[in-house]
Amino acid sequence: MRIYLRLALTATALLLAGASSGWTQDTEARGQVVYSEQRCALCHSVGGEGNTKGPLDGVGSRLSPEDIRAWMVDPKTMTATTGADRKPPMRAYPSLPPEDLDAVVSYMLSLKTE
Numbered sequence: 001m002r003i004y005l006r007l008a009l010t011a012t013a014l015l016l017a018g019a020s021s022g023w024t025q026d027t028e029a030r031g032q033v034v035y036s037e038q039r040c041a042l043c044h045s046v047g048g049e050g051n052t053k054g055p056l057d058g059v060g061s062r063l064s065p066e067d068i069r070a071w072m073v074d075p076k077t078m079t080a081t082t083g084a085d086r087k088p089p090m091r092a093y094p095s096l097p098p099e100d101l102d103a104v105v106s107y108m109l110s111l112k113t114e
Contacts, residue, residue, distance in 0.1 A: 031107025034100045038093065046111060054086065058113035068108045072101060 035041070041050030046057060059068070071078045075090035093101070 027103050027106040028110045030100070031103035031105070031110075034096075034104050035107060038096070038104075043088075043090070056108065056111055058111060060109040060112040063108070065105050065109060068105045069101065072096070072104065 035046075043051050044054040044056050045052045046055075063071075067078070071090065072093045074094075075092055078084070079089055096104075
């Protein structure tokens, strides 16, 4: 029994060490996957891929994490707040799991203008 406990503690320590060093990159990569799974490219583009009427290039330089999250969870309010007039209006993603929402926000923040 002690060996299993020791193995579990060692595995947990290794996972935590790995997670802390690569968390941002892993989260951004997960964000790209969620972006693809949610079919965001139907309305948006990144690097010229997707619908070029809604480019997200540089969004990480223009918006805060809170604003990006608000656009995804409550786009109706963000549209009213910002005066955006793009048609069709952005779809809300209120039931996206929190870790997926965090991942997409991280991915969007990585899209900065240089």
